[in-house]
Amino acid sequence: MLDYQRHIAVQTDDFDLAHEYQCLRSHSATGAIVTFCGLVRDMNDGKDVTGLFLEHYPGMTEKTLDSIADEAAKRWPLQAVRVIHRVGQMALCDQIVFVGVASAHRGAAFDACEFIMDFLKSRAPFWKREQTTQGEHWVEARTSDQDALERWT
Template identity: 55%
Template sequence: MKQGSIPPQRAWVQSSPLDLQGLLQQFQPHDGQSDEYPTGAIVSFSGLVRDFNERPEVTALTLEHYPGMTEKVLHQLLLEAQTRWQLQDALVVHRVGRMLPGDAIVFVAVASSHRKDAFAACEYIMDMLKTRAPFWKKEETGNDSYWVDARESDAEAAAAWLKDHDGH
């Protein structure tokens, strides 16, 4: 049995730096505890800008998005995770704009009765986010900049979830 639906306010995009500790401390399952399915696990993931990717020595990353649509896709991913696993709550916050290596770019948190559901849902949200959310990355290296193509490994990770779910 699922807890209540995860509200749209649990998925947002911001241009200001992410306060990872603050987000984790503030994350409380919105439905609170239930006698039948008490929260037994909270799993979170924090993604950081790396100083390397397709080319060495990335000095900055600019992330652009489709306002309005991005938030809808992020919320949809939370709802999809809730249909697959027993979740009390979930949250995704994604940063956009110009960032430097080491800056936080994404935060995902999931609350569930069981750790396996929480871990799986968190991984699912990240894998699907990388292929379905309308974000575009531009990396800077010294005096050069370039748009980053989608990775085949990200598409394969998302396809594996769909395959597992469809039974194919």
């Protein structure tokens, strides 16, 4: 059994970065916290983005995120992992995803945070529908996201 704190959430509500950071500070052995927050941006593949709608596969999504966090905790000595991914309609600059990792050392925290994000992008069952000035479309999987996984195998 892995010995680390884990919080996984898929939600429509926004999240508070300061609160999430404070939750990662709960272990006395923590010497480093690394966080990532992804936002809705105004441009993608040369198209002017006006909004984003995210769907997921309930139950399966959380199970996949749990598995990704556990794999990170097997590879690096982690005290805590927090992953929050929003679903539903979002506007420009809205927060989409939060990944936070606490470890005794910065190298493990940086690597684990990037590992979790790379696997989340390629393995978690989320689907994005972008609204653009040219209309709506589903976002295709990127080769660059798959390529990012190769360095972890």
